[in-house]
Amino acid sequence: MTRGRRRAVAAVHDAWVRHPRWSLALRGALAAALAWLVGVLAPPPLSDYPYYAPLGAVIATTSTLARSVRESAQTVGALLLGAAIALVVDAVLAPGVLSVALVVGLALLCAGWRGFGAQGAWVANAAVFVLVLGQGDDVAYVGAFAGLVVVGAAIGTGVNLLLPPLLLTPSALALGALRDALVDQLEDLAGWLDHEGPLDAEEWERRRHALFPTIEGARAAVDRSGEASRGNPRARRHGERVRAQARQAEALGTAAEVVDEVVRLLVGWEGAGRDDVALGPRLRPELADALRSYADALRGEDDDADVDPGVGLARSLDRFHAVVRDARTRSGDDLLVAGALVVVLRRGADALDG
The missing domain is CATH 1.10.357 (Tetracycline Repressor; domain 2)
Structure with missing residues (x-):
């Protein structure tokens, strides 16, 4: 041929x-x-x-x-x-x-x-x-x-x-679209934290809601694929692919929740018009770095070719956590929102490891 x-x-x-x-x-x-x-x-x-x-x-x-x-x-x-x-x-x-x-x-x-x-x-x-x-x-x-x-x-x-339908490719495409949308959201949010000052609540609420159709589309595609796999002899031949896609769907579902929670916390506590912002100039760069590392881990790559993206994310979260602890000790403030961001991002990292 x-x-x-x-x-x-x-x-x-x-x-x-x-x-x-x-x-x-x-x-x-x-x-x-x-x-x-x-x-x-x-x-x-x-x-x-x-x-x-x-x-x-x-x-x-x-x-x-x-x-x-x-x-x-x-x-x-x-x-x-x-x-x-x-x-x-x-x-x-x-x-x-x-x-x-x-x-x-x-x-x-x-x-x-x-x-x-x-x-x-x-x-x-x-x-x-x-x-x-x-x-x-x-x-x-x-x-x-x-x-x-x-x-x-x-x-x-x-x-x-x-001739049983398996529907793995449409669900893979939907999950890929969700992953790309979440990566874009994380990178945009990190860039905003680096350069734009307090978050514009109206714009970021609009961005949050713009993700919902992509999230629902991916969930529906994965549900259809899972239903098509039940009793399907082709699913046994593609068993590892079916299981890998189920793991990816679970990790991206958690990632969607994590990104939504990060945006909600930052809109509420690092937004324009607040005198008592949650992070301030010291913590914002470290959070931005953690968000970029999370985006790399979702995408499956890292700027440093010698570092596994999961390892890079763990290191970045450790640095962010250490800076939050140091800032809490120096200022005497609780920094509850910063601590919540650490917990939320670690949940996303754990989902990727699973």
């Missing part, structure tokens, strides 16, 4: 793993096609309604392997309950406004049961389908409708089992 072709293949693979929606579309299309064939080849009355089989397949393939099994079961239960409601109402009332209102009302009440989860809407859908489309042959229609959805869901689950 030529170098250009290898680069093209690598680019396609990179795009594929970065965009799990593509693999989702492929799985869904394959499962729907297989389900349609099964529906067409099935004996009557199933073959009269082959389009319900792809519906079940789509339900099962639009989520992770573990969730597809659960959501398929919830959907089938909701369909059967909706069909039962329609059959009972149709047996006692003639078709008309009252029967439609009663079926929809009862179905919507039942749809709220939390056992159905997000699939509760299928109770009302099934009830209306059976009531309106099953007139004259209700039992056969219900059997075909529910049976084909079950078959389609089984096919979709099988496709998910053969």
